[in-house]
Amino acid sequence: MADAPLKWVEVPEAQDLWEGDLVDAEVDGEQVLIVHHLDGSFAAYQGLCPHQEVLLADGKWDEESATLECSGHAWQFDMRSGEGINPAGCRLYQFPVEVTDGIVRIGIPQDELVHYNRYQEA
Numbered sequence: 001m002a003d004a005p006l007k008w009v010e011v012p013e014a015q016d017l018w019e020g021d022l023v024d025a026e027v028d029g030e031q032v033l034i035v036h037h038l039d040g041s042f043a044a045y046q047g048l049c050p051h052q053e054v055l056l057a058d059g060k061w062d063e064e065s066a067t068l069e070c071s072g073h074a075w076q077f078d079m080r081s082g083e084g085i086n087p088a089g090c091r092l093y094q095f096p097v098e099v100t101d102g103i104v105r106i107g108i109p110q111d112e113l114v115h116y117n118r119y120q121e122a
Ligand code: FES
Pocket: 049, 050, 051, 052, 053, 054, 070, 071, 072, 073, 074, 075
């Protein structure tokens, strides 16, 4: 996680998100995927696949295993951690999330960097 100061931005799209569901949103110019896990916790990741930038929200989502399969080429991600399952060795960029009185906010680092990872062939 970056050490830069964070700008907390409210995400209306995530407000009424059911547990076990996910939604994509543009947050302060960033494409973000917000997951509301079955245990009630939230997580937010880059919204575009590290492979070829397909929208991850269009993928196949299994809320029980918290696994998302990209609709592009079936790469799979563990949405509890953002880790690549298949292939391993890639990871989604993760944004901090804060929920207060049902209002979901995402922390966007103010460091002028690109906040998503691309997969690098070894
Ligand atoms: S774009 Fe996601 S697996 Fe290829």
